[in-house]
Amino acid sequence: xxxxxxxxxxxxxxxxxxxxxxxxxxxxxxxxxxxxxxxxxxxxxxxxxxxxxxxxxxxxxxxxxxxxxxxxxxxxxxxxxxxxxxxxxxxxxxxxxxxxxxxxxxxxxxxxxxxx
Numbered sequence: 001x002x003x004x005x006x007x008x009x010x011x012x013x014x015x016x017x018x019x020x021x022x023x024x025x026x027x028x029x030x031x032x033x034x035x036x037x038x039x040x041x042x043x044x045x046x047x048x049x050x051x052x053x054x055x056x057x058x059x060x061x062x063x064x065x066x067x068x069x070x071x072x073x074x075x076x077x078x079x080x081x082x083x084x085x086x087x088x089x090x091x092x093x094x095x096x097x098x099x100x101x102x103x104x105x106x107x108x109x110x111x112x113x114x115x116x
Contacts, residue, residue: 077108
């Protein structure tokens, strides 16, 4: 069911990013990027910026809530792939678990919140 909704959706927006860290004593900087692909991933686009964040030392979790309607990505039938990467090349993100909640929207369907 999830794949059908994504295929029929024109826009995808992130509503929440929740990260649990392995090492929560250090500060680090990351960003959420996305790529669009066609032909079942055979043709990938260039990675694009979605948001950046700072993990404060001493916190085990980082939670970012967004109003998805301000951050929609036009899918145009493309597959959308999200990835969390370090903001700086010399950093490592020690992620233990991650939850990415997205909202799907199209002209023919009402918006729905689904976990990614």
